[in-house]
Amino acid sequence: MPVNVLFSARPALWSIYEPLLTKGLTEAGLDFRLSTECEPDQVDYVVYAPNGGLLDFIPFTRLKAVLSLWAGVEKIAGNETLTVPLARMVDHGLTQGMTEWVVGHVLRYHLGMDRHITVQDGIWAPDPPPLATGRQVCILGLGELGEAAARALAALNFDVTGWSRTAKDIPGITCLHGPDGLGTALSQAEIVVLLLPDTPATENILNVETLAMLPKGACIINPGRGPLIDDDALLAALNSGQVGHATLDVFRVEPLAADHPYWAHPNVTVTPHIASETRPETAAQVICENIRRGEEGKPFLHLVDRSLGY
Template sequence: MIHALFAAPQAYDAAWTGPLTRAFAAAGLDVALSRDHAPETVDYIILAPSGPVTDFSPFIRAKAVLNLWAGVETVVDNPTLTQPLARMVDPGLTAGMVEYVAGHVLRHHLGIDAHLAAAPGAWDSTAPPLAQDRPVAMLGLGALGTACAKALVHLGFPVSGWSNSPKSIPGVTSATGRDGLDRTLAGADIVVTLLPLTPDTECLLDAGRLAAMRPGAVLVNPGRGGLVDDAALIAALDRGHLGHATLDAFRTEPLPEDHPFWHHPRVTVTPHIASATRPETAAGVIAENIRRGEAGAPLLHLVDRDRGY
């Protein structure tokens, strides 16, 4: 019998218990899933970073901590966490992000906002350029960034990408290093950020890098709020250097009602809906990692503590 601790808020139970139970059975695993296992009996911790476990030191038998979220920045630096940590990458989460990114890139590419706001009788029949003439930059070429980049290439956009390590993705011109970042920013009409939040990426898009973007460029950030210097972004929008920012992740969530983003005419706020962990698809990833852990095989999506993701 494998003891799995469900270390998540109680409100998660209704959505997750059924999918996890079915996934364990499909994988041939005999798992006792509970939020009440004694720490010394726990083999695996299924973790929501907003859940009840913040001290991992009592879990002396645990073989791994399996995160329910893609982001691990709230837990990766916990000094009590000595067990292997796996982040969540699942088909539903990836599909949701691809749909969000493709939808908002197309929205800005086609100028849909202007048509929605047009006064009755306004008839500007200027056609937008084709996708092939609208370069897009993808900052972050991990699982989510790569999937989004491939979808945009399929739609006909020229896509450049920037990441911490070299990547080879058909149809995507990729770069690394700070000089590569500046070139990537300067070459795009639309910039999408899907980087993890680490000490190296905190405020990566500061005043200098926002200034390096093309005049009129659009920023789409479904990644992490801390990637962007909020004040610098507002200043770049105010002076007209950037055309718009569509933001889905923020330093404080929910975004406070008095935050300037809510009221800025060149900002679209979406309430962290770009993608979510969907129990029906993510449960299979949890089950597979437990199967791997029991078989002594490498875990999927193992976090590199030095990199922070």
């Protein structure tokens, strides 16, 4: 009997993913049917994105797993009708893209590039930055993306501290965890990068209290999730000089409203959710590998802990 795979994502993606998934499943040696329509009780796997419209998994009585095309799973992790394994997207193409974006903006702050690009006043005032060994960078979140960014920055000799909710051990990175560790990590951070998931425990992790823990003038980079930051608290910290600059790629509501204060603030850089994107070529490889593993009775990769929400 063929393996039935339902593609439930934005319709425009079907023409992109269909040949890639067909190629990958064929190379895996599977007898399969891949489609955008299938009787629910015949579906073995769902390739899923929230914008595909699928909300009720109760009719999917044969379902073995839901395989997300998105790294963030906050829109499905709490779905009570979903009782089978849920795998999030951990895509090496997405990871590389995120690492490049984070390293680029950390270097931008470290080297003071904005000042040299925007201020051309005819005044010769050499003010070289310290070497990377003298610059303290904090990564909030040490999952796949956070660890990759931390390792890349450490390879450039930045003094990198990573913080996570639970204990981690990454060679070359000072790893802290828990509430006490968060205060220690922030108190040393000249540049903070947010790469945490969006969960009730991480919402507004940067707020009035935690922003006050930063050294005055620290810079913030958020390519993670919009709700990680209390926007009012950040604007107040920017206005007071407690935070020197913020580069924000993600927001609570997207697109960011044209009248949002971030657009006009002189110490905010807005980028339109471009830090990284799932690459169909590499994402399809991840999906096909998980289907192959499922059919061989092996554990799925990148399973979501529903109790934690990621």
